[in-house]
């Protein structure tokens with residue numbers, strides 16, 4: 001099937017890149033590039049998407065894992081932007097990805113003055129109104145809760161000095177799963193999808209439209225020329241670097257802003273709801289995932305290499321300091337089971353003021369870099385689809401865009417169809433395979449209507465039904481599935497982006513390495529030597545990450561993280 005991403009498919013797609021003519025080559029396989037690839041392919045355009053690392057290895061796999069309506073933008077009276085976000089959230093929850101994007105209640109403790117509370121009530125009222133209208137009424141309206149009612153929902157919340165709380169809804173998602181599902185869905189509609197390949201040049205005569213890109217296969221070092229009449233750059237914080245490959249001086253300007261998250265075990269905070277806090281500097285969420293709490297995020301300027309940002313000890317201390325006052329049982333360092341950092345691509349002022357070549361909203365922008373080359377950057381995970389529509393429309397120009405309109409608002413992602421029927425089978429399937437209700441929920445939220453494909457794999461090898469010994473949240477079959485269908489090329493792709501052990505587990509998945517390689521090695525055709533190399537490389541990465549987390553400055557942390565060589569080296573390391 002076209003949507004199974006694996007080494008054999010990758011080779012086929014590399015061959016197609018070398019031999020066929022493309023309408024659109026998308027550079028970058030984060031949520032923006034994956035969304036653009038799906039938008040373009042589902043319009044019927046011959047599309048390729050090229051990613052230098054693993055899918056979602058950039059900012060898109062290091063988020064707060066929320067699909068947000070953007071409550072905080074209501075404080076800035078940016079109703080248009082909030083309406084856009086709420087519309088996208090509604091589409092994702094109701095039809096595009098209802099298996100991956102789940103409604104999530106939050107409590108917002110009210111400690112503010114009477115005037116601030118009135119402001120909050122007005123903001124949340126507009127939020128509800130937009131949810132009911134443009135958001136398809138997919139999420140329940142807010143509720144005002146007394147202190148006692150709030151404490152019933154979140155006994156571990158400290159509410160002294162608060163006179164109650166507001167309960168409102170947003171949605172949660174495994175960010176990296178959303179990205180890989182977008183890429184697979186794009187492949188289903190004919191897109192060529194190649195990870196661990198870097199676009200190193202673009203070909204065009206001066207002032208003439210682009211004719212192609214040069215792609216370096218980072219697994220082999222081979223370079224190939226891809227013929228295309230259009231390029232869309234979706235490389236997040238690497239935007240300027242990629243634009244420079246076009247030898248043009250227009251485009252977008254993006255700055256990197258670092259955000260970190262802490263992960264704590266689910267049983268550590270007694271609450272049935274997420275918690276939302278507005279601090280003086282930003283907003284912090286205590287966000288429930290199925291087995292963990294994620295706490296974050298922070299926001300600070302980043303001046304180091306763009307590859308592999310890591311949280312520092314100082315940032316972890318600061319975040320603990322911010323959230324502990326609202327927790328009845330303050331969190332200690334030793335209770336944190338994971339942490340990670342990401343770099344937000346923040347859109348800056350544009351290079352030129354020509355409205356024909358640039359379209360900028362509060363958060364994202366689309367610009368022509370050179371004839372046939374468009375750049376899209378900024379924004380949020382939540383609004384990836386909208387950014388993709390605008391980028392492809394912009395590339396095609398009005399007449400051609402009208403002939404090939406976007407259909408992504410009506411195109412469910414893989415796994416979205418049949419989710420209700422599959423949910424109705426949950427108890428029966430659980431009984432057959434020996435999985436409890438929690439495991440079934442985990443599987444349905446990750447695979448949705450595609451679950452039967454995993455069941456077939458288990459039927460063929462019953463050992464795959466068991467949980468991973470060192471990470472029982474995940475089943476062995478999920479490792480196998482990642483190898484045959486989800487575009488894994490290296491051990492770190494499994495442990496960081498498909499299963500989230502690198503981010504969410506205290507040992508960063510080190511304890512699961514042997515078992516995971518024993519499953520993955522044969523499926524990926526690895527020799528004994530390759531298995532050893534993959535393990536050694538991953539364990540070195542974990543040591544370097546742990547050392548970096550003890551550093552007190554970004555500079556020191558980056559130096560320590562660099563002690564571990566990348567399993568595949570790309571040009572991004574030098575940026």
Ligand SMILES: Cc1cc2nc3c(=O)[nH]c(=O)nc-3n(C[C@H](O)[C@H](O)[C@H](O)COP(=O)(O)OP(=O)(O)OC[C@H]3O[C@@H](n4cnc5c(N)ncnc54)[C@H](O)[C@@H]3O)c2cc1C
Pocket residue numbers: 027028029030031032033050051052053054055056057058059060061062063064065066067068197198199200234235236237238242257258259260297298341342343344345377378379380381382383572
């Ligand atoms: C801490 C944090 C929390 C966040 N939380 C949320 C949230 O909860 N909800 C939300 O909606 N948004 C959130 N965001 C924002 C969101 O993560 C980003 O807006 C979004 O992920 C950006 O995606 P992107 O695809 O543009 O960039 P990226 O995900 O960084 O992808 C760019 C990709 O381009 C690749 N690349 C670069 N150069 C090349 C090249 N030459 N050839 C091939 N590939 C190349 C890179 O390897 C990279 O994978 C958060 C961001 C951060 C940092």
